[in-house]
Amino acid sequence: MTFGVVMLVHAEFDRAEQVIRHWVGGGCPVVVHVDSNVDVDAYGGFARSLADLETVQFCQRFRCEWGMWGLVEATQAASEMMLRNFPEVSHVFLASGSCLPLRPVSELRAFLSNRPKTDFIESATTADVPWTVGGLDRERFTLRFPFSWKSRRKLFDRYVRLQQVLRVKRRIPAGLVPHMGSQWWCLTRHTLGAILNDPKRRTYDRYFRRVWIPDESYFQTLARLHAKRIQSRSLTLSKFDFQGKPHIFYNDHAEILRRSECFVARKIWPNAGLLYRVFPRQPDSQLTDAKPNTGKVDRIFGRALERRTRGRPGLYMQSRFPNVARANGITAVPFSVMQGFDCLFPNFEKWLSGQTGAQVHGHIYAKDKAHFAGDAPIFSGALSDSAVLRDYNAAGFLTNLVWNARDTHQCIMFGPDDTQSIRWLLAHDTNARVWVITGAWSIPLFLSGKPAGKVRAEAARLQRIEHKLLKVLRAPDAHARIQICTLADFLENPRAILQEVVDEIAGHKAKEVSTLPEMADLTGLAEFLQELKNQGMHPFLTGDILADAEKRPPPTSEPKSYVVGHK
Amino acid sequence: MGAWTSYRLRMRRKRWKLRARRKGRELTAVQDRTHSIRPTDIILFCTFRNEDIRLPFFLQYYRDLGVNHFIFVDNGSDDGGADYVSGDPDVSLWKTDGAYGRSRYGIDWLTYLQDKYAHGHWALTVDVDEFFVYPFCDTRPIRALADWLEASEVRSFGTMMLDMYPKGPVAAAVYRRGDDPFKWANWFDPGNYTIKLNDLYRNLWIQGGPRARVFFDDKPSQSPALNKIPFVKWDRSYTYVSSTHMLLPRGLNLVYGQNGGEKSSGVLLHAKFLNIFSKRALEEADRAEHYSHGREYKSYVTENDTDPEIWCQWSEQYINWRQLEALGLMSKGNWA
Incomplete structure (x- = not known):
């Protein structure tokens, strides 16, 4: 019994290689998906650098653009390969090239084998949780999004507006209740297999192909149909800022990362050499059962959000000059x-x-x-x-x-x-x-x-x-x-x-x-x-x-x- | 923005670019190593004149931050500083005897070189006595800042110039070549800066600090501007307008939060008030090549008959960027 790692990589291959070696060294097979935008030479070099590892396989490549369907396709292909080629795998852990395991692989394996029937996937209904940036929470399931938000923003915005004006509304396939959550999950063989072999998968795929940011909703929604026991949380520590973009971890975060006792963190700055040197930390006989505790990390990034959105009232400086009529108070204190x-x-x-x-x-x-x-x-x-x-x-x-x-x-x-x-x-x-x-x-x-x-x-x-x-x-x-x-x-x-x-x-x-x-x-x-x-x-x-x-x-x-x- | 303003600014930008191309002809390459610049390198641009004494520490400071390449313009130095820098493998040097005042205080020359070499790079434009401090600069190299700004789709990074001065008379802070100037000039004014909004360029106009307090207390409108935008993901179409105070297109000047939030920002520590300053002030007042014919320097000279003490009981002693952040002189913004 072990778990397998599906890894999506598009850049920083040296760091990806380093992390893959950690996973493999801990006894986990890895299936790697490399973005098809990566040129042949870089891909070839990367594949060669891992040629000595038998339990690392590369799957078919798709074009991965932020917020688009390609990311889900890539995950599907890699997961299918994992389930097919590595029958000993009981859980599949989805990671990216800039994820870094913080605790020894053995501790994560022990954690998962103690919970053989549990799926770890953050999954919340859009009806209840207003999470998203940009106001498109419910609508991302009821409109069509054929255009990339990153590269064709104008077209994206106009097409959304047009559909809103025409009051277009897609029908959500029967039986699905839209859920959303972190892209990074860890599912059991049973649940993942059921999602990939669902007789209605073609219908679901056709629907999600035009949903916005499907990688945050495809598995999150479908897991609700098949899972026996869902723990709605991600095992990957990942914080988002007010623009919905992940915070990056640097060398000076080493201490709070260590204390967080999370299994995996992202995103790591590729040049944060210290983090890549000290993590994953050495197995420690006493702490193997420590529960992730992200309090300190949450506070730091919560404060950053507060500072960026509200700032310090009464302060005027080179990067804060509010329109007095709109500011929260003109001076600092009474x-x-x-x-x-x-x-x-x-x-x-x-x-x-x-x-x-x-x-x-x-x-x-x-x-x-x-x-x-x-x-x-x-x-x-x-x-x-x-x-x-x-x-x-x-x-x-x-x-x-x-x-x-x-x-x-x-x-x-x-x-x-x-x-x-x-x-x-x-x-x-x-x-x-x-x-x-x-x-x-x-x-x-x-x-x-x-x-x-x-x-x-x-x-x-x-x-x-x-x-x-x-x-x-x-x-x-x-x-x-x-x-x-x-x-x-x-x-x-x-x-x-x-x-x-x-x-x-x-x-x-x-x-x-x-x-x-x-x-x-x-x-x-x-x-x-x-x-x-x-x-x-x-x-x-x-x-x-x-x-x-x-x-x-x-x-x-x-x-x-x-x-x-x-x- | 009105179509007319937009057009006017566009024309102005084109004019500056054209002018930079013309002024570029005054430059002669002394040591061109720009072929060694890699696509992701961070480049520093700087004009100097007779600054040999400051250059060693300057280079060391910015190399430690992680600047990859230095592009210098030597404006008629005769003190050997040019020879000193041109030997280094990460330096490219141009020289000119053109008039500083007639090339928009060196900006024309730098714009010309930025067009040629900075396109697509993060470019840091500073003077020899300006030292860039940004959030986490003690633990994260400047590349980390550039990567983060890029991921956040931010093209320009704002700072305020913070005038540093010694405790005691300025002439007593004797600076020796290679020294850290902030070993002596390590005091600053923490909270007497005033800000106005420039409606046309949308930049903030910050004045105040010790220069306003001591030298310009009777004519504050002439007190030097302290707002600077030194760190920019350069594009061929950009140009600085007045020193590095503001840029065109003017969207680059929006380095401040307008709804109460704080954007991320830094400080340029200004190592001006050292013993080398009074000599320099006399010289520059005489040369009248600086802004408004060296008006600023003239007012130092008239005040400077008796060597002034800038330090006061409310001055703060510099510790690190976190102190400046707590005082509200810079901000981490959303970077954590």
């Missing part, structure tokens, strides 16, 4: 933007960072320079505080800042006197938390001590700019978390709003705000604003500030009557 707070509280930044542990910057979009936390001239990622450099690509400056310091929550102060070109980003980035106290720009004007008549123009300018920002923030497609309140509303109850800010930034780690930051002395602000109005400049964004509002003591944090519980 960050906060606060407008007006620092006008009210001179030491707000220090207070906030003490309350939340976040990194609190000053006005990083100020006209003179970027005021980083601690007034550093340079920040994480070697971001310069130069206003010219920053404004050259203001949005990029912000995405860089958030990306570089993505392990801490970043807060920035903002105001109508700063560079405004990041407005759109602030409103649309789902990571942005924007807090605005409207009209707070009036406080520095008031504190400057200049008469209302002198600062009137400046007040009007700041109000205009802030109004523009508010318009963008209030647009229906603004997806940032935005909180806007007027200066008057804020003064009603600063503690509640500051608590909200702290909760938002610190999350579940937030504590109840104990001390409020020291507020600027606003005595006389109401009169100042009234005077502005008298001059004809209505500071409508401040809200209605009552003359006594600024003198009112800050409300205590006693629970309001309608709040059931409180922190």
Whole structure:
């Protein structure tokens, strides 16, 4: 009792020879199919190199093109030859020239002889498993595919489209339920013989000849008719990327391949000399029963898929530049933007960072320079505080800042006197938390001590700019978390709003705000604003500030009557 | 794309090709070993001028990566570098005394040679101070990258140029012939690069890094471009447009994911800031053969009166490609 190997080869004959010698050395007969595209000299040389091996035979050659019927024909011919010429064979293992056995052949033989009636073939119904690339899963069984996808893509696409428009639908031969799975299987003599000698084989062959990628469905479907016991998995470790093309193994994969305890892996890079030297590994008396465990391999290739399809949000680089409207988030992680707070509280930044542990910057979009936390001239990622450099690509400056310091929550102060070109980003980035106290720009004007008549123009300018920002923030497609309140509303109850800010930034780690930051002395602000109005400049964004509002003591944090519980 | 744009770009490409053929006449073969190039060989293209001091390490670095053949254009060197390379069995050398500035900074000459020898090959086009780093470059030769790109039906591979600098004054990083320049210049700026999209050519325009931070902080738009596409499965119809920043046909410039995914990409480590730099800057500013009459070099010279310290507290020290990958300066993309 042994198993035989059917090997499909089209290139890299040196490596194929090497692997065939492993199989034969382990006592397995091999039937080789060489693609008929291979020229006579190369074929002759390859056949001669194996002439010394008696249990290696070459079968009739077919033209093998990816996704076409030739691959199935080749497999059929080689399998027939195997069953006919090597009666001792109980299982047939289908492999390619770039497959490499990882474990000793003896271990695979022991594994198979312990499971004499089991077929190992990955086989899933198309109805249940949406596996395929390109959207043609069910349709590959109901349309005709006479044209090669690889070499005649345009014709392929047009013919598919035409059939879809005409609503052509092939009838699937009675009794067949389309199944699909990995091309690389290991079937018992009984099942393979039954498939090849099926009285209706001509009907089936005629049908599958026009199915797309029949090598992934012919045996997978027919095995369901004949097999006694199917293990729906492949014994060959083979991972596919998002384009449906197999991942390649290199020297640096040696360790994970060894630990996978799979019997065979593909595809191996032909120049991966180390892999061809260390595999198949030497027989090991203790590990013969190890079960294949592909967890680590799956994780590595799963991550590659994730990186290629979704990437790292908030990263902009030479090979990732998403259209901002379609990307999954504009910046990397949540960050906060606060407008007006620092006008009210001179030491707000220090207070906030003490309350939340976040990194609190000053006005990083100020006209003179970027005021980083601690007034550093340079920040994480070697971001310069130069206003010219920053404004050259203001949005990029912000995405860089958030990306570089993505392990801490970043807060920035903002105001109508700063560079405004990041407005759109602030409103649309789902990571942005924007807090605005409207009209707070009036406080520095008031504190400057200049008469209302002198600062009137400046007040009007700041109000205009802030109004523009508010318009963008209030647009229906603004997806940032935005909180806007007027200066008057804020003064009603600063503690509640500051608590909200702290909760938002610190999350579940937030504590109840104990001390409020020291507020600027606003005595006389109401009169100042009234005077502005008298001059004809209505500071409508401040809200209605009552003359006594600024003198009112800050409300205590006693629970309001309608709040059931409180922190 | 509109038919008119398409036509315009096509004409532009034809013009560059024609121009390259004309400029090709300025070249004289010194050592032509191109007959030994095998069909699957990876070829490196490079123009240099008085770079003898850098050439030994350059050749060693790329031989270790697995480059099979080097095609050099020597633009009027007088320091013996040409003699040094022409003796090697994997080098072909042309020379010219033509004006660098009038051959699109050497690109015309290289385009001419690429047409002749690179058709159907993977071609790597770099300067003598640029060192190609790609994912897994410490364990997989450049042939593995080429095979993988080919299997994935990708024709061009994007990189960003990463300016490397020493800690301390640049003049103190004394470079000796044959040394690894990154023994001294092993610091870089990890996260201050800005990107714009060029609508016509569809390439990304990347600027920033230490050059923008130190030398161009008052005129960032003039700061040098850092996007490069040095590794291309060459076809006779291709041409570089401006240095190796972009190519025509413009589909080759789409080396970036547009829907959030990351394509595979690398970095060109740029060993510019060594002690040989200040002398060079003076010379090139005077010669005014580089981009926009050596504007870049002139601004180094004016800044350079006092030898600048480029290093800052947020500089990162170079370890390997995995570090660059983690920082987001390159990506494995789908290669694993």
